[in-house]
Amino acid sequence: MGKISFMRLKGSQHLRQRLVLATLSSTPILIDDIRHEETWPGLRPYEVSLLRLIEKLTDDCIVEINETGTKLKYKPGVIIGGKHLVHDCGLSRSIGYFLEPLLLIAIFGKKPLTIRLAGITNDSKDPSVDTFRKVTMPLLKRFGVPPEGLYLKIESRGCPPLGGGEIVLGVPIVPNSLTAVTWIDEGMVQRIRGTTFSTRVHPECEKTMTYTARGIFNRLLPDVHVFGDHRSGPQAGKSPGYGISLFAQTTSGCFISTDTAVSYARVEETDDYDDERKELTPPDEVGEQAASTLLGEIEQGGVVDSTHQGMLFLLCALCPPDVSKVRVGKLSQYGIETLRHIRDFLGVKFVIKPDSATETVLLTCVGCGLKNLSRKLS
Amino acid sequence: NAPSEDEMAKWKEPLIERMISRQNTNLMQIVYGKPGLKPSSSIEEVHGSSEDEESDGDEFFKPKGEINKNLKEGTEVYHVNIEDSSKFINHIKLKNWKDEELIESIRDRFVTGDWSKASRRGQ
Numbered sequence: 001m002g003k004i005s006f007m008r009l010k011g012s013q014h015l016r017q018r019l020v021l022a023t024l025s026s027t028p029i030l031i032d033d034i035r036h037e038e039t040w041p042g043l044r045p046y047e048v049s050l051l052r053l054i055e056k057l058t059d060d061c062i063v064e065i066n067e068t069g070t071k072l073k074y075k076p077g078v079i080i081g082g083k084h085l086v087h088d089c090g091l092s093r094s095i096g097y098f099l100e101p102l103l104l105i106a107i108f109g110k111k112p113l114t115i116r117l118a119g120i121t122n123d124s125k126d127p128s129v130d131t132f133r134k135v136t137m138p139l140l141k142r143f144g145v146p147p148e149g150l151y152l153k154i155e156s157r158g159c160p161p162l163g164g165g166e167i168v169l170g171v172p173i174v175p176n177s178l179t180a181v182t183w184i185d186e187g188m189v190q191r192i193r194g195t196t197f198s199t200r201v202h203p204e205c206e207k208t209m210t211y212t213a214r215g216i217f218n219r220l221l222p223d224v225h226v227f228g229d230h231r232s233g234p235q236a237g238k239s240p241g242y243g244i245s246l247f248a249q250t251t252s253g254c255f256i257s258t259d260t261a262v263s264y265a266r267v268e269e270t271d272d273y274d275d276e277r278k279e280l281t282p283p284d285e286v287g288e289q290a291a292s293t294l295l296g297e298i299e300q301g302g303v304v305d306s307t308h309q310g311m312l313f314l315l316c317a318l319c320p321p322d323v324s325k326v327r328v329g330k331l332s333q334y335g336i337e338t339l340r341h342i343r344d345f346l347g348v349k350f351v352i353k354p355d356s357a358t359e360t361v362l363l364t365c366v367g368c369g370l371k372n373l374s375r376k377l378s
Numbered sequence: 379n380a381p382s383e384d385e386m387a388k389w390k391e392p393l394i395e396r397m398i399s400r401q402n403t404n405l406m407q408i409v410y411g412k413p414g415l416k417p418s419s420s421i422e423e424v425h426g427s428s429e430d431e432e433s434d435g436d437e438f439f440k441p442k443g444e445i446n447k448n449l450k451e452g453t454e455v456y457h458v459n460i461e462d463s464s465k466f467i468n469h470i471k472l473k474n475w476k477d478e479e480l481i482e483s484i485r486d487r488f489v490t491g492d493w494s495k496a497s498r499r500g501q
Binding site: 011012013014015016017034035038096097100124125126127186188189190216219220221222251289291292293295296298299301305306307308310311322323325331332334336339340343349350351352353354357361364 | 390393404405406408409410459460461462463464465466467471472473474475476481483484485486487488489490491493498
């Protein structure tokens with residue numbers, strides 16, 4: 001084997017995007033200084049778990065981590081996919097953290113993927129599995145990912161700190177490449193849908209969240225439905241919690257989403273995670289907050305919400321060499337970092353133009369022309 | 379009645395040209411940095427500020443606050459070990475959406491609002 005030249009990176013930030021982009025562009029990466037100045041240095045359990053997950057999906061990839069975990073060497077392999085894979089996502093981050101990179105890698109695999117993921121389905125830090133099912137998946141379809149075989153089934157729910165949730169995810173492969181989009185019409189919000197869930201708490205919590213959320217929407221729109229998903233017994237996981245996922249569907253088929261969940265804090269969390277609340281936020285406030293966040297997202301415009309900006313840009317950049325044009329509201333920090341990483345890995349630079357009339361941002365790019373090569377390898 | 383591949387490409391040609399020729403403003407700079415710098419400069423800068431200067435023993439016994447201060451001078455450094463989460467959280471800046479005026483301000487983003495205003499947005 002010849003000498004491998006690694007792309008050198010620093011710090012723990014945006015590890016998921018780096019791994020995704022490294023895998024898709026077959027760029028070996030070497031990351032230094034991962035939390036080297038912190039009391040608890042090195043990779044976190046969830047990051048290691050993500051690396052293990054990528055190892056399961058790919059063939060011949062090399063992952064090397066030094067003793068302290070502050071240095072990571074990753075040489076991507078061939079994306080394989082496959083049926084009936086199983087992965088335990090652990091309890092330090094929710095399944096939502098893993099889904100995003102998993103989807104992007106899996107669509108460029110050799111075989112369609114079905115995987116069972118265990119861990120936390122809903123928490124306040126990552127997009128929930130509900131949001132994923134209702135909003136992220138339609139986003140993929142827009143870019144030409146075949147709808148057959150794209151599904152997410154929530155077998156059981158799990159909240160922090162003990163989890164116990166389980167989902168089954170199916171991801172089809174892209175036959176050749178994605179399709180570029182011109183997607184600048186946000187349309188008008190025509191309906192609002194949502195799901196509430198509760199595990200190991202009284203189902204009344206859900207009704208309260210729905211009631212207060214509706215209270216805010218009803219002055220704008222009558223078409224609001226929030227479905228309840230109360231779980232009990234083994235399907236409710238191991239910890240008490242409740243939460244709400246909301247999304248607005250527009251006349252042009254855009255989805256704007258938000259979600260939140262409350263539960264007791266994780267035990268192993270360090271000081272710098274400041275959401276160690278002793279008391280849970282009452283359900284009426286949760287409903288109101290979620291509804292307000294959604295209206296905030298709708299107000300700022302764009303064809304996706306702030307949470308999905310990163311995903312949107314990545315998909316645009318992975319398109320064939322064709323022009324994609326999209327509109328977003330205010331650029332999120334995560335979105336900006338994504339744009340930078342896209343430039344570093346794929347050499348795709350977006351033209352970013354503010355649209356002063358609507359206070360939105362228009363982004364145009366020519367895709368890097370990624371083809372599904374794994375499929376052709378026998 | 380979808381246009382064929384060729385037609386599509388032709389229609390998009392001027393777009394590509396315009397895109398390449400246009401030196402774009404502000405936002406481009408915020409995202410990608412000043413045009414003069416080379417692409418990976420952000421990463422190099424991080425390297426420079428935290429390691430190259432005073433690489434001898436001094437660095438070792440630097441008070442924690444000072445390191446942080448140093449770090450903040452580099453433009454990107456703040457993000458080096460930022461938490462990796464796509465979820466956008468701004469509960470602090472939440473507006474009071476019960477307010478009648480605020481509700482009216484986004485009325486036209488809904489089908490219950492003024493359709494002509496909304497259609498102008500899409501152009």
